Amino acid sequence: MSKFTLLFVLSICGSSIAQSETSLEPCTHCTTIAEAMEYPSGVTHLDLHALGLGEIPKEINQFNNLKSLNLSENFIQEINFDTLRLLGLKELNLSKNPGFNTLALDGIAECSPSINSINFSNTNCISVSPEIVKCEELTSLNLSNNWIQFLPNKFGELDRLRSLDVSNNHLKMLPFLDGLWGLQSLDISENDDLHLNGIGASLLLKESLETLIISPDKALSKGLPNVFEVVNIEKLVIKNSSIDALNNRLSRNPMLKTVVLDNVKVQNPKRFVAWLNRMGNVNQIEYKNMEVHPKLDDIVSVGVMQFDNCTFTDRNELRKVKPRITMIAHGTDLHNGSYIGNAKIVDYEKSGITVSQDVIAMNDDMIDNTLEPIVEQSEQVNIIPADTPCEIKTENTSFEVPADAFLTASGEVYEGTVKAVVKEYMDPIENALTGMPMVNRTDDGRNEIFSSSGMLDFRAYDDNGVELKPNPANTIQVQMNDLQPSESPNFYSFNEETKNWDDDLPPASSRLARRKSLVLDSLNKVLAAQITGFQHVPILLGMNYKKSRKDPYQLTFSVDQGRKMPLKKIRDFQPVVYTANADQRWIARRNTWKIDTILTDDMKFLLKDVKKDLRRVSRKWGDEPGAGNFTIPRVIKDLTLTPNLEDDNYILTFVYQDTVRRLPVISSFGGSIRRIQTKEKANYKSFKIAQKTALKEKALIEKYENTILEEYAQAVRIRRAQALAEFPDYESANREYLRFGLTSFGLVNCDYFSRNIPDTYVAFDSVGVDEDGHDVNIPYDVRNVYVDDNVFVATTSDKVPVFNGKRSIIFFLITSTEIAIVKGWEKLKNGFSKPKVERVKIDRTDSPAQIRGKILATEP
Amino acid sequence: MKIAFAAILILICHVSVGQVRAFNKRAKELIETKDSIQDIEEEAPSSEYYAFLSEGSDALNALFMSETKSMARSKPDELTKSQTLMSLAELATDAWKGTQYADRKKWKALSKHFHRAFNRSTSKFNYTKEISFRVKLVNNHGKKFYCDKKPGICEFNLYAGKKPTGLTKEEKENLPDPTPLDYFTEQQLVDQFWRQMRRNKIIKDLKRGRYACVGVNVEVDERTLNRKRIPTARVVIIFGARRLREIRIKKTEMKSTT
Secondary structure: OHHHHHHHHHHHHHHHHHHHHHHHOOOOEEEHHHHOOOOOHOOOOOOEEOOOOOOOHHHHOOOOOOOEEEEOOOOOOOOHHHHHHOOOOOOOOOOOOOOOOOOOOHHHHHHHOOOEEEEOOOOOOOOEOOOHHHHOOOOOOOOOOOOOOOOHHHHHHHHOOOOOOOOOOOOOOHHHHOOOOOEEEEOOOOOOOOOHHHHHOOOOOOOOOOOEOOOOOOOOOOOHHHHHHHHOOOEEEEEEEEOOOOHHHHHHHHOOEEEEEEEEOOOOOOOOHHHHHHOEEEEEEOEEEEEEOOHHHOOOOOOEEEEEOOOEEOOOOHHHHOOOEEEEEHHHHHOOOOOOOOOOOOOOOOOOOOOOOOOEEEEHHHHHOOOOOOOOOEEEEEEEEOOOOOOEEEOEEEEOOOOOOOEOOOOOOOOOEEEEEEEEOOHHHHHHHHHHOOEEEOOOOOOEEEEEEEEHHHHHHEEHHHHHHHOOOOEEEEEEEEOOOOOOOOEEEEEEEOEEEEOOOEEEEEOHHHHHHHHHHHHOOOOHHHHHEEEEOEEEEEEEEEOOOOOOOOOEEEEEEOOOOOOOOOOOOOOOEOOOHHHHHHHHOOEEEOOOOOOOHHHHHHHHHHHEEEEEEEHOOOOOOOOOHHOOOOOEEEEEEEEEEOOOEEEEEEEOOOOEEEEEEOOOOOOOOOOOHHHHHHHHHHHHHHHHHHHHHHHHHHHHHHHHHHHHHHHHHHHHHHHOOOOOEEEEEEOOEEEEEEOEEEEEEEEEEEEEOOOOEEEEEEEOOOOOOEEEOOOEEEEEEHHHHHHEEEEEEEOOEOOOOOOOOEEEEEEEEEEEEEEEEEOOOOEEEEEEEEEEEOOOOOOOHHHHHHHHHHHO | OHHHHHHHHHHHHHHHHHHHHHHHHHHHOOOOOOOOOOOOOOOOOOEEEEEEEOOHHHHHHHHHHHHHHOOOOOOOOOOOOEHHHOOOOOOHHHHHOOOHHHHHHHHHOOHHHHHHOOOEEEEOOOEEEEEEEEEEEOOOOOOOOEEOOOOOOOOOOOEEEEOOOOOOOHHHHHHOOOOEEEEOHHHHHHHHHHHHHHHHHOOOHOOOOOOEEEEEEEEHHHHHHOOOOOEEEEEEEEEEEOOOOOOOOOOHEEEEEE
């Protein structure tokens, strides 16, 4: 029995040891840096979402085998890929980092050459760097919910891209779609200015496309333009729009199997159902997040009906739906809705800035933050209800007060009327006059002077005048003008008991100036043609072939559209230029060409495909005025002819489906060799003339693009940068602001430490002289204001710091109604300096702003 | 009668179709993808008889080739021997037998098969002209002749005059030896060759160097031997010309295209 007990105990010990061993195993899927740093080379998946990160952790380069990196829901504003080395990275998620302006991807190809998925949604991004095309392995790109107006044309070089989501942006055209031949899923919904006819034309010959998500224009009552009749899509999702009915031409699309209506208002249910019933090809209809239209019982054509998070106008109709139709219903929302809730915030590591010793000797009251005010700051009183959300606006600040934002002293939610008292301290002179506590005594005994980016005092009182506390569950959000936008301030709240500042989470800066410069930089990289919507439309070429009893097939070309005469001059801004392409026109019009080789199967398939595609695009889709030639996709492009003397033929080159194809051809002249040789010579001569004409035309357009178009584009760039940078459209859009949550009431500031070293010190004598020659007694307390740095410091009169080249105001109180502004000093023999001052009369009823005005009035 | 006529027609068609098939099939096997070019050796025609039965047709082949080159002497570097054209000419003489060589229309109808076969190879020219004719190998001086295998005086059993018939035994014994027909001399054969070339209107272009390559094949027609027929050789000459001969491309353009 004892042996059994021993064995039992041993087994338990063994299992516990095993458990402890497993618990010590380093993680491969880590959620914090600390966890991942235990065994950096073993980490393959790093999930750092919602950690309040302001930048990418420096340790990230140590994870050599990282495959996926999730940095979503943080506060990262830019990434410098040049400093990163993540060679194995496949997936990068940067979504919901709201501070990005441009997706600058310089160096990403060297950093992560095999990256295949980038999620950049919800980042307030305005433009995307063309560097993205260097990610040759990229298969999935999510740029949804941003502010993108232009995407670089180079996107067309992403040959492996399978999924592209550019929904909810401000895109106007997507010319690069022509080059994306492997695309399987495309989401272009909620781009109000996007021209669906052009998109349809671009997608016309894409065989691989499976899913298309769109938001039709309001003007399109049929939902879609006619061109979608022949677009190869299996699943069509219509999203966030209002339609009259479906375009009945979709019934001719044999590929279309599923139609999804996502938050769509069907205005004419009777017509919608009638047209749906005509679509014998559509087997499934899905309704999502919407009120389903009536007349469901009249639907007969589909096999499956699906409802996700829908409501019905008449539920009884559901009982009458044809019994052969399978119905699927999901009560829950399957749609990935927009992000809700706040990101979890944790402390991040302190920066390793080395701190120098205090260099300015302050007086004791300044250090203790107990300096006597000369005047009190004026206050703004607002009476607000505590149980409903409201907004308080002052000159420099706006407070977004949610419901139930106040607690009583006992910790209960206060629901009555609140008297909110706000004082703003936005000027260093006013700070000096009101004796604001501007020193932060750090834990290691240093006294840091604040350089202020903005300070305010918010207090709330109940009906009885009892002070209220903030409710941590419903924090008041403050948006305060940033006095020093170029700096990155921290957030501090004043502790009345310790008379010192407690540091808190840093505020989020609008960084508008930086945003504007970034936007302008990124817009400067966008081509003039893109930014102005300039279209250089080449001729539309058709290529056909005729089977011959002889082996070589005969090729014939047709020219359907384009300018017949070459352009001579483009004087003013022209959004569209139709070119003549004289050389291509010559090749197409002059001869029938014979293929000068034995035809392989590949060649035969190519010729068949071209012929088939040509037949598809040659139909007229221009059901919208002004659609022009641009809506017709060019099946073959860039037709060139080069004589190949080595093999005594010509090499005919053209681009089909983004691939350059070459065919050896000879002209079909018959007759004697003398006739043929003479004709070849004459023809080549005229071809050279046509080439010259085409080159001239090309040069003319290039010149136009570099001059008139570029000038026009530059103006547009500046205008757009201005407009884009002002997002979001607050009243004070042009002002920099700081945004933070008011976690404690009382005095709070957004400041940083001023550590400037004075150029010299001046010791004032006990007596100065005013402008009239009268003596003025110098008090012990002298207040110095450095206007450029927003710094106020009170020093002793025997060691007044002086900064050369900085705008400073030194003043002191003479009497309770008079202050003296130091205008200069005279060096005395005893080493002291005799200040020359100017007297300024003040009244105790004056506001700090008024006194400030008087002080500034003394300046020359 | 109608049935017989139809049967003959079908037979002719079958034979001709069979010949085309044979030509195409062998063209696939023989012709290499890249043409090779050789220089033509020069040979002067002599005044000696050309004994085709002992010497074969190769010497005549080389002679005609050399003569072609001598005609294009103004542009001596232009004309070369193309292996593809040689193979095609050989195939043509081998595969196609019959009246095509005499009937120009029939020969012209065959040109598509030459083109098709020619496209299998990459060569420096893209225009071909095919000529065919027969060359007489024995000279009867325009007089009557007969075929008699008994005397064994000459190799090809052709003798001048009328074949003696209805003679008695004595008369036969007293008969003088028959006069055999002569071979043509090389020079005479060359003259025949030029006559045919002239007829095909090729000399002018040849002289001006419009042709770049040539392929010649001469084959003695065995069906004309040991019969009361003048022995002939079937000759197929295929000329290749560069279509883009007149086009000049500047060096800068060449660089830009490469």
